[in-house]
Structures are given as structure tokens and as C-alpha cells.
Amino acid sequence: MVITKKRALSLASSLSIAKDIPEFIPVYEQFKVKNSELQKKKGCSSCEVNSLFADVSDQALAVMTTLSESSKKKLKEILATDGPIYVYSSSKAGVNMKRID
Numbered sequence: 001m002v003i004t005k006k007r008a009l010s011l012a013s014s015l016s017i018a019k020d021i022p023e024f025i026p027v028y029e030q031f032k033v034k035n036s037e038l039q040k041k042k043g044c045s046s047c048e049v050n051s052l053f054a055d056v057s058d059q060a061l062a063v064m065t066t067l068s069e070s071s072k073k074k075l076k077e078i079l080a081t082d083g084p085i086y087v088y089s090s091s092k093a094g095v096n097m098k099r100i101d
Contacts, residue, residue, distance in 0.1 A: 001079055002086045002097070008060035009053055017078060021071045027060045061089050065100055072101050 003011075009031070011017050011024070018028035034052055064087050067075065076082060089096050 001081045001083060002088050003061070003064060004088050005054075005057035005061060008064060008087070009057040011075075011078070012056065012060035012063070020074050020078065021067065023063050023067055023071055024060070027056060027063055030056050030059060058089070061087050065098055067100065076101070 012027040013031045013035075015028060018024040031053070034056055038049060038052055064075075072085075075085065079085070084099055085101050087098050087100055
């Protein structure tokens, strides 16, 4: 399974997942702050939303590469997979895919 920025943000923005995987708690807190900023804006386009949450997505991907063994097992349960999990990120410097389990 490949985890992209969008999927990482989806995982990190869930309170139940943050409770199960404590490494996500700081990312979840950051998501809540950004989400409240978004609610204050009117007529936000999808590109503005992506820009607003870009750093949270990056942080979620970074956290995924440092998960403890028990958190990796819990992530596999949440994602309903027993195969390998890869974290995919791209930037101006290029594309990076890292296996986390």
C-alpha cells in the first residue's frame, strides 16, 4: 500500500486514529488549528485548501516514517493490509518512496 500526502492527511486528521497511534497527536492538533483557519475563510478554493494543509501533510508523512513497531502494526490494522506500506512524497527535488514496515 502506498500512502500519499492526501491519505496521510486523512489519517492524521482523525481523532480516533490519533488516539490509537500517539505519534499522530501533534499532527492532529496542527490539523485542528489549520481547519479552524479554513473555516474563517470564505470561498476558499481547492488550491488554497491544499496550500493551507501542505505543511500538515508533510508532517504526517514524516511521522509515518518514524512510527514505533506497535504503531506500525496498528496502522496496518487500520488500513486493513498485511502487505508492505510505502510513504510517497514528491517535491521540487524529486520523488521519494520509502518503505516504513
